[in-house]
Amino acid sequence: MSPVLPAPTSDEPHTSCIIVGAGPAGTALARALARSHPPAAPPRNILVLERDLAPAGPDRIVGELLQPGGVRALRALGLARALDNIGAVPARGYCVVNTAARKEVSVPYPDGEEGRSFHHGTFVASLRRELATTTPTVHMREATVHALLECPHTGRVLGVSATPKGAPAPQNYYADLVAVADGHASKFRHLLPRAPAPVTRSHFVGLVLHGATLPMDEHGTVVLIPGQGPVLMYGLAKGETRILIDVRGKLPSSASGALQEHIRTHVLPHLPPGCQQPLHDALQTQRLRSMPNSWLPPSLQATPHAREGVLLIGDAFNMRHPLTGGGMTVAFTDALLLGQLLSTAALSDWPAVAHALHTFHTQRKPLSATINILSLALYDLFGASSPELATLRQACFDYFLLGGDCVRGPVSLLSGLAPRPALLFYHFFAVALFAVWSRRPGRPHPGGPDNPVLRLLWVACVVFLPLMWGEMRDVATAWCWAWMG
Secondary structure, rough: OEEEOOOOOOOOOOOEEEEEEOOOOHHHHHHHHHHHOOOOOOOEEEEEEEOOOOOOOOOOOOOEEOOOHHHHHHHHHHOHHHHHHOOEEEOOEEEEEEOOOOOOEEEEHHHHEEEEOHHHHHHHHHHHHHHHOOOOOEEEEEEEEEEEEEEOOOEEEEEEEEEEOOOOOOOOEEEEEEOOOOOOOOOOHHHHHOOOOOOOEEEEEEEEEEOOOOOOOEEEEEOOOOOOOOOEEEEOOOEEEEEEEEEEEEOOOOOHEEEEEEEHOOOOOOOOOOHHHHHHHHHHHOOOOEEEEEEEOOOOOOOOOOOOOEOHHHHOOOOHHHOOOHHHHHHHHHHHHHHHHOOOOOOHHHHHHHHHHHHHHHOOOOHHHHHHHHHHHHHHHHHOOOOOHHHHHHHHHHHHOOOOOHHHHHHHHHHHOOOHHHHHHHHHHHHHHHHHHHOOOOOOOOOOOOOOOHHHHHHHHHHHHHHHHHOOHHHHHHHHHHHHO
């Protein structure tokens, strides 16, 4: 830790909160905190420190799809204009392509709801501009944060040490509260009480397809390939389509050409015809980029042994598989909720902030648990790494073919419009029972010889229940602390 310097002099503006990171979570939290403060208190001054404030924004291959629930949260934050004039493509639902059965099914969002897809950097840059122009008490500074500043007597976090761009040495910045939103590769995740390491399930390999034709316009496309992870495609801008290819296990080398050959052999022949030649061309001309698909369950913050004066949000705090595109929906909703819970608290009052964080842990669960569990459970089914999972994948596809609530229910969960873990439980095990029914004697099924019914149900439980436990295990503790506070 950097040494604690003397407190700022009286002519320096008071900073209510320092936010580390100006990605989607950091900018949303800055907006939420700046516009919500105790009635008799002056407006909050928020300082956002970001390593790179390049006008083009960060260059990433995920964080490019905002579900309808995320659009609602962005609108509630007053930042929805960040979606304007960036070439965003409307997202009206999904098309699931089952290559083994040579069938496809439409999974539209309910009631005409829409999401948006876009280049990640273009959207984040627009989000930062919208924040800067509409929230005068938020100040952004390009600086690299190195360490937290702690009180040598109490251990409370007082601020951060950071080097501004072009400065020869680090400077100290002080605030009532520090919020860490430095993303999936967070350097401050050890502050979480259990300090878990993210679990990487696979990697997404990304390319941009030019001139591709998806099976359904303005719909994300999920391609299910036997023996492979799922492939996700969606529009980025006019004439541009993102393809994300899930690769399980150790990622083959792109330098040697092994990864390109894997895609040509195992993926390209199974894509819709309108995407095969664009992928072939992209493999010839573009650099393959990859991103780990990691899972990080949320940890209860502000425990008795945790550092005071600091909180985490966004991917630094909680991650899920990006297959369902729910990350920004969770981040924006978390920021909105946290801003509301802290609206009556002085950020220098740690007991009040801690009480808000305990309440936050329980109140975020309906949405975050639904999206987190669904992303991982759906990945296990769509990846189908065992005969039982292959049967469940086929049952999931056939369940969608039934239409009605068998489509509306699941897509309402995925889109962030129905934050109800109990509804997710219902539909997941409805698929499992549908799989059991589909395996009755005389019906063909994927995955080899028949297995006992109990084995199939057991696999469904092994997929779903540990995810549910990982989300819910701290809820009772958080509720008790919030109630006692």
